[in-house]
Amino acid sequence: MLRILAPTDFSTDGYNATLVAMQLARALTAEVVFVHAMAKPPVPAASPESLFRSVYSEEMRKTQVRLLDEAQHLLDILDLRHAEVRYKTLVVPTPFADAMLQVIASENIDLVVMGSRGSSQLKQILIGSNTLELMRLSPVPLLVIPSYDVFDGFDNITILLEQMKLPERAGIEMLDSIAQTYNAMLHFLILTKDGQQVQDVSELQDQHSSWQHVLTRPHTTNLLADSEAPTGMRAHMAATNSSLVVLMPEKLSIWEILFSKNLSEELAVRAHMPLLILPHKV
Structure with a gap:
């Protein structure tokens, strides 16, 4: 249990x-x-x-x-x-x-x-x-x-990737359970630089990735240039009607740096929605 x-x-x-x-x-x-x-x-x-x-x-x-x-x-x-x-x-x-x-x-x-x-x-x-x-x-x-969030399940979940890869994190199974329970649509939002392109987020996983089961669920792949954030983030949230944002910071030692970025402030403050933080595996 x-x-x-x-x-x-x-x-x-x-x-x-x-x-x-x-x-x-x-x-x-x-x-x-x-x-x-x-x-x-x-x-x-x-x-x-x-x-x-x-x-x-x-x-x-x-x-x-x-x-x-x-x-x-x-x-x-x-x-x-x-x-x-x-x-x-x-x-x-x-x-x-x-x-x-x-x-x-x-x-x-x-x-x-x-x-x-x-x-x-x-x-x-x-x-x-x-x-x-x-x-x-x-x-x-x-x-x-x-404190003001009115919980009504998680039917649309945005998963923010700050690099062109699907990182291995603790809690991917929990994310999968939540998505299954609420029959959620997953929206992968990939921040890109220098015209990087990807057709589907599944292209970014390793052969033995723990994301494999998650990616069998209905999902979309969305690209957002760094230069367009956070304005593009607001548009993405509105278009997908997201009710949960998944963040995977690169290093636990730079939380203050991560949360001082404009994009993260958009997510945590102006987006007015829950955040699911997936930490590095111990």
């Missing part, structure tokens, strides 16, 4: 992402793991150890109850029974990134679903935030959901 990690800090920004996580779990027959990374309780440094343990235990109990209440609230909102979507809740008393990586490994997570505020300035959303931190570090695909 697929397993979806849904981190939550109980904020309104993250609420929509947890809602989407439950909807995806129902569609994919997956289990949701709700996780809250709990900070240390505010106890004066000079306090006895027994006081710290007492306050800590009480904070853990309250947070666990709140997490269970939120999960039940999501079931009620979606009119779901517990049997329709399996879930579990975890409170991890470590910093956010460490907590998420720990849970990804221990719970065999296949996909992480997180929210973003959708501000007009991308760096204000991501740089220094929990979302960007997990983008840098997650070994599994990350689905970023704008």
Whole structure:
């Protein structure tokens, strides 16, 4: 069974992402793991150890109850029974990134679903935030959901290729599952330079490429000159009615550079749609 990690800090920004996580779990027959990374309780440094343990235990109990209440609230909102979507809740008393990586490994997570505020300035959303931190570090695909997004499935998916190749990435199987579940049309958008041409994206795969099964699904191949982005991107999104964009940055160490590009800002901010980040294979 697929397993979806849904981190939550109980904020309104993250609420929509947890809602989407439950909807995806129902569609994919997956289990949701709700996780809250709990900070240390505010106890004066000079306090006895027994006081710290007492306050800590009480904070853990309250947070666990709140997490269970939120999960039940999501079931009620979606009119779901517990049997329709399996879930579990975890409170991890470590910093956010460490907590998420720990849970990804221990719970065999296949996909992480997180929210973003959708501000007009991308760096204000991501740089220094929990979302960007997990983008840098997650070994599994990350689905970023704008707080204002109204989820209605993914019937048209744009896959952005920033080079003339289909890179090997973690999460291609997850992308394939999503495409199959929602009977999605895939739109490969290839950024080109110096008049490069390709008739079909399948020409770019290696003989043993993990993209082979994905490419058996209905798809289109679209070329966009670097000089025409991001204007051409807006036209592509409108023409294909895309509801999800797949990004595959070249290096995990240059997230800040990637997300400072005009094209990426168009995708993440002005396009107002979810992003699926496929990381390098570990």
